Amino acid sequence: MRFDYFGEYGGRYVGETLRPALDRFAAEFVEAWADPEFHARLATIRKTWIGRPTPLFFAENATKALGGAKVYVKMEGLAHTGAHKINNAVGQVLLARRMGKTAVIAETGAGQHGLAVAAAAAKLGLRCRVYMGSVDAARQRPNVFAMEMMGAEVTPVESGARTLKDAINAALREWSATFPDTHYVIGSALGPSPFPEVARRFQAVVGEETIRQMAETGDAIDVMVACVGGGSNAIGFFSPRLDSDSPRLVGVEAGGRGMGPGENAVRMSGGASRVGIAHGYKSRFLMDGDGQVLGSHSISAGLDYPGIGPQLASLGESGRIEFESASDDEALEALTFFARHEGVMFALESAHAGAAAMRIARGMSPGRTVVVNMSGRGDKDLFITAKALGRERWIEYLKSEADNA
Amino acid sequence: MPECLLMAHLVAGYPDMERSVAVAKALARGGADYLEVQFPFSDPTADGPTIERACQAALANGFKVDGGFAMVRRLAAETGKPVFIMTYGSIVFARGAAEFARLAAEAGATGLVVPDLPPDYDENLFAAGAEFGLAVTPVIAPETTPARLGCIGSLRPEYIYTALRLGVTGSETSLDDDSIRYLDSVSRLGAKTIAGFGVRSRGQMEALAGHAHAAAVGSHFLDALAAAGPDFEEALAAAAGALKGNGTRQAITAPHPRRRRGIQARTAWPRGRRF
Numbered sequence: 001m002r003f004d005y006f007g008e009y010g011g012r013y014v015g016e017t018l019r020p021a022l023d024r025f026a027a028e029f030v031e032a033w034a035d036p037e038f039h040a041r042l043a044t045i046r047k048t049w050i051g052r053p054t055p056l057f058f059a060e061n062a063t064k065a066l067g068g069a070k071v072y073v074k075m076e077g078l079a080h081t082g083a084h085k086i087n088n089a090v091g092q093v094l095l096a097r098r099m100g101k102t103a104v105i106a107e108t109g110a111g112q113h114g115l116a117v118a119a120a121a122a123k124l125g126l127r128c129r130v131y132m133g134s135v136d137a138a139r140q141r142p143n144v145f146a147m148e149m150m151g152a153e154v155t156p157v158e159s160g161a162r163t164l165k166d167a168i169n170a171a172l173r174e175w176s177a178t179f180p181d182t183h184y185v186i187g188s189a190l191g192p193s194p195f196p197e198v199a200r201r202f203q204a205v206v207g208e209e210t211i212r213q214m215a216e217t218g219d220a221i222d223v224m225v226a227c228v229g230g231g232s233n234a235i236g237f238f239s240p241r242l243d244s245d246s247p248r249l250v251g252v253e254a255g256g257r258g259m260g261p262g263e264n265a266v267r268m269s270g271g272a273s274r275v276g277i278a279h280g281y282k283s284r285f286l287m288d289g290d291g292q293v294l295g296s297h298s299i300s301a302g303l304d305y306p307g308i309g310p311q312l313a314s315l316g317e318s319g320r321i322e323f324e325s326a327s328d329d330e331a332l333e334a335l336t337f338f339a340r341h342e343g344v345m346f347a348l349e350s351a352h353a354g355a356a357a358m359r360i361a362r363g364m365s366p367g368r369t370v371v372v373n374m375s376g377r378g379d380k381d382l383f384i385t386a387k388a389l390g391r392e393r394w395i396e397y398l399k400s401e402a403d404n405a
Numbered sequence: 406m407p408e409c410l411l412m413a414h415l416v417a418g419y420p421d422m423e424r425s426v427a428v429a430k431a432l433a434r435g436g437a438d439y440l441e442v443q444f445p446f447s448d449p450t451a452d453g454p455t456i457e458r459a460c461q462a463a464l465a466n467g468f469k470v471d472g473g474f475a476m477v478r479r480l481a482a483e484t485g486k487p488v489f490i491m492t493y494g495s496i497v498f499a500r501g502a503a504e505f506a507r508l509a510a511e512a513g514a515t516g517l518v519v520p521d522l523p524p525d526y527d528e529n530l531f532a533a534g535a536e537f538g539l540a541v542t543p544v545i546a547p548e549t550t551p552a553r554l555g556c557i558g559s560l561r562p563e564y565i566y567t568a569l570r571l572g573v574t575g576s577e578t579s580l581d582d583d584s585i586r587y588l589d590s591v592s593r594l595g596a597k598t599i600a601g602f603g604v605r606s607r608g609q610m611e612a613l614a615g616h617a618h619a620a621a622v623g624s625h626f627l628d629a630l631a632a633a634g635p636d637f638e639e640a641l642a643a644a645a646g647a648l649k650g651n652g653t654r655q656a657i658t659a660p661h662p663r664r665r666r667g668i669q670a671r672t673a674w675p676r677g678r679r680f
Contacts, residue, residue, distance in 0.1 A: 291499030
């Protein structure tokens with residue numbers, strides 16, 4: 001099993017306090033994965049509660065407007081709690097219960113992963129605590145309310161930049177003290193092994209469904225496009241085709257406001273991209289020459305992270321996955337484009353993939369196909385997109401709400 | 406009665422480079438037997454909030470690894486005390502593990518502690534340490550399994566850094582029997598054990614005597630530094646002296662919530678470092 005390294009990336013770079021927790025988790029995951037009963041439970045909850053399979057549709061109007069390749073959209077954002085995050089959350093909370101744990105902890109940036117874990121924990125009867133940087137908790141209030149409604153305790157993290165990476169640090173620390181009765185559900189395909197592999201396995205369902213659904217359309221897949229923060233939606237979406245030569249697989253990083261330091265979250269190219277070790281794994285990070293982790297920026301909180309999952313970094317270097325970036329503005333443009341033409345609202349993260357898919361489709365001949373993963377839906381972003389797309393009207397609305405409250 | 410030596414920990418560059426050198430010298434003057442200089446890292450997952458905040462402040466003040474080596478060189482030469490460097494894998498890996506070990510040895514460091522580069526994910530740091538005469542020091546915890554302990558012991562490290570859990574009641578501190586048994590089992594591996602994690606009082610130092618070669622004390626000195634004014638050097642020398650039993654017991658009796666050593670009691674973070 002590929003638990004440890006992907007090329008030179010991956011590993012289990014943690015202190016001895018965490019070591020027993022990871023060693024045990026890896027062993028129990030192998031056991032669970034070989035157990036048909038575990039898979040049967042997973043299949044039932046996927047179908048009846050997550051709402052799988054999520055749809056895939058031909059974006060006919062978008063295709064016409066772009067004048068190039070056919071564009072298909074995998075509507076992963078229709079999964080329960082609004083994004084692919086629920087696949088990993090449900091899988092790992094099921095594992096936690098199987099291991100006899102009574103509680104789960106999670107880190108969250110925008111709150112999507114925290115929300116997914118809170119929902120899964122409520123459903124499966126485990127206590128849940130979510131670590132969230134206080135900056136993120138302030139700018140993502142609606143998700144904090146939702147997590148608390150599901151019974152999770154949201155703990156603001158006041159250290160460092162008070163964002164996602166600090167929430168990961170806080171959760172790792174907490175776990176090293178509580179692992180006998182607590183499981184840590186990392187939200188992406190990153191962290192110390194076996195987490196990257198565990199996340200990929202639970203997210204692979206997205207890619208497997210896509211392949212099946214595309215076969216039903218009769219169109220071959222020429223290009224698959226997904227956004228990449230930590231990268232769990234991308235690695236899951238690409239998973240069934242990682243070992244073959246086709247189709248083209250394109251990962252899209254956050255180009256943010258520009259290519260200057262701190263202005264983006266582009267880990268696979270650019271001056272601040274280095275091989276480093278942080279958060280328990282070796283991969284490409286935004287780091288300075290001393291190995292200090294640098295800040296990142298993206299309009300989408302889910303892509304605003306300085307590291308990238310080790311398997312994606314490795315496949316990027318081997319050339320199997322191509323990496324591109326889309327800026328904040330391009331993501332907003334794609335969001336509007338798909339909303340107008342197809343009546344779907346991409347999450348800001350997924351809109352980066354949408355932007356790249358538009359670019360790629362325009363450059364391809366009609367009859368070829370591009371499949372883009374809408375990993376999340378855009379409802380959660382209203383506070384950000386409404387402000388970015390119509391600032392005055394939004395402020396007016398907020399004022400009137402405050403006056404009426 | 407054997408003595409438990411004092412390894413005084415400080416954060417390089419905190420509050421700034423010049424004053425952190427003064428802190429180290431004051432601790433040495435107060436009686437510290439070893440100095441442990443932490444090179445700050447942006448994401449220190451093994452540290453508690455006190456040390457993390459100091460690291461963030463040092464980085465905000467422009468700490469650079471080159472400056473850290475220069476500081477170690479000065480301290481080794483000017484205090485005559487053995488100096489350990491403590492940092493994280495990212496900082497070591499950025500230079501290359503072998504190059505980092507070479508630079509540390511060249512600066513006069515005696516040892517190096519990198520909690521997130523454990524023996525089987527060490528980027529060949531242990532081999533580099535042997536090559537350059539630097540005591541690369543593994544960190545272990547009470548939860549470390551006998552099998553891993555055996556693997557760590559087979560490296561024949563000169564020192565082993567042992568993360569402790571100590572029962573603490575206000576100013577009165579005692580090690581419980583489990584902790585003593587654990588320390589003694591580590592000592593049997595043949596390395597000098599450095600007991601770290603929540604050591605803040607003379608009482609603890611006395612309880613550790615005969616069971617640990619040295620005790621690493623960090624957050625306690627950071628707290629003393631925070632409480633002190635411009636005369637911080639005097640305060641730190643006194644704090645080190647008090648732990649060594651050379652002074653009065655004042656300044657080391659800050660009330661501390663009671664915590665048991667058991668796993669279940671660990672829902673809150675201790676103020677000190679965690680390995």
